[in-house]
Amino acid sequence: MNGKIQITVNGKPFTLHAPLDAMALWERQAPAKMPDIMVVNGFPVLSGERGRPLRDGDSVVFIRRGEIPSETEFMSMLTARNTPGLQTRFQEAVVGIAGLGGLGSHVATALARTGIGCLVLADFDVVEPSNLNRQCYDVADIGKYKTDALAEQISRFNPYLRIVKHRIRLNGENVFDIFSNCNVVVEAFDSVAGKKMLVNAFGSSAFRSQFLVTASGLAGIASPNLIQTRKLTRNVYLCGDLVSAAEPGRGLMAPRVMVAAGHQATMVLRILAGIAE
Amino acid sequence: MKIELTFPGFLRIGTVKNGETIELAPGKTVTDLLDMYNIPPEHQRHIIPIVNREEKRLDYHLKDGDCLFLYVPVGGG
Numbered sequence: 001m002n003g004k005i006q007i008t009v010n011g012k013p014f015t016l017h018a019p020l021d022a023m024a025l026w027e028r029q030a031p032a033k034m035p036d037i038m039v040v041n042g043f044p045v046l047s048g049e050r051g052r053p054l055r056d057g058d059s060v061v062f063i064r065r066g067e068i069p070s071e072t073e074f075m076s077m078l079t080a081r082n083t084p085g086l087q088t089r090f091q092e093a094v095v096g097i098a099g100l101g102g103l104g105s106h107v108a109t110a111l112a113r114t115g116i117g118c119l120v121l122a123d124f125d126v127v128e129p130s131n132l133n134r135q136c137y138d139v140a141d142i143g144k145y146k147t148d149a150l151a152e153q154i155s156r157f158n159p160y161l162r163i164v165k166h167r168i169r170l171n172g173e174n175v176f177d178i179f180s181n182c183n184v185v186v187e188a189f190d191s192v193a194g195k196k197m198l199v200n201a202f203g204s205s206a207f208r209s210q211f212l213v214t215a216s217g218l219a220g221i222a223s224p225n226l227i228q229t230r231k232l233t234r235n236v237y238l239c240g241d242l243v244s245a246a247e248p249g250r251g252l253m254a255p256r257v258m259v260a261a262g263h264q265a266t267m268v269l270r271i272l273a274g275i276a277e
Numbered sequence: 278m279k280i281e282l283t284f285p286g287f288l289r290i291g292t293v294k295n296g297e298t299i300e301l302a303p304g305k306t307v308t309d310l311l312d313m314y315n316i317p318p319e320h321q322r323h324i325i326p327i328v329n330r331e332e333k334r335l336d337y338h339l340k341d342g343d344c345l346f347l348y349v350p351v352g353g354g
Binding site: 102189192195233240247252 | 285325346
């Protein structure tokens with residue numbers, strides 16, 4: 001190593017030629033622009049604290065309050081905890097979300113935090129108070145179109161994600177145009193007819209090279225362990241317990257909806273990673 | 278011919294157990310099978326037949342050894 005130390009600074013590889021502590025490193029890099037907060041290996045370093053000398057493999061993050069890092073810096077920090085080697089595939093991916101209710105809003109959020117490159121969000125509906133028991137919106141979103149509300153939410157934690165919004169009621173004809181560029185589409189409808197329509201669409205030759213992750217059976221409070229991911233056809237995966245329909249006496253509630261959404265988002269990542277069985 | 282039949286737990290297909298192999302006369306379609314078990318047409322239209330992991334239509338002619346999954350999406354999302 002010849003005394004050299006390899007560290008990461010705000011997600012980028014950085015070589016130190018001699019032992020140095022984090023504050024000294026910052027002073028050397030940008031003396032006029034001191035950070036508000038420094039984080040070394042996940043732990044904040046208090047102001048005035050020199051800290052121990054940096055070691056090989058250390059991770060240093062400099063933060064100035066209110067300043068949004070550059071896209072490259074931001075993405076590498078956002079995805080620092082993700083599985084290495086997969087990020088390029090995720091960043092190149094385009095994922096469609098059909099329906100932005102309980103499933104769709106949580107799937108989109110999970111994928112945005114993972115660093116998917118582009119999301120195509122499609123829904124015709126507005127946020128209502130009754131949605132807030134399970135959908136990823138807040139009171140300030142009431143009355144907004146779900147496409148707008150979700151895009152705003154996502155931009156607050158991932159401002160560099162590309163989002164294509166379609167405020168439209170999806171049907172068996174327009175889905176082919178709306179999702180034509182998507183590697184994977186997530187079916188997140190409430191209605192049986194919508195679910196059936198999209199599964200049928202992915203059985204056609206138009207979507208031959210694309211994948212669908214659909215869901216069925218996620219209402220109520222039965223054990224979340226009953227929710228599974230199954231391969232339905234060559235290009236369609238199904239998440240849910242297959243039986244728990246939303247109906248009077250068995251409502252859609254946040255925990256199981258989020259478990260199913262977690263299954264869907266994970267299946268999307270597995271498809272993109274090329275490890276789908 | 279022999280058909281391996283699976284379906285979501287809420288479906289009632291006569292006395293057939295989920296995953297059971299049933300005997301069917303050659304040339305029968307999925308609709309014929311559903312009629313045989315008195316599944317009414319208004320319920321049949323919600324069914325997506327998946328045969329050997331391929332989506333088929335209700336008028337698909339089943340073949341000996343086919344694995345048929347009667348997928349019925351349920352509401353909620």
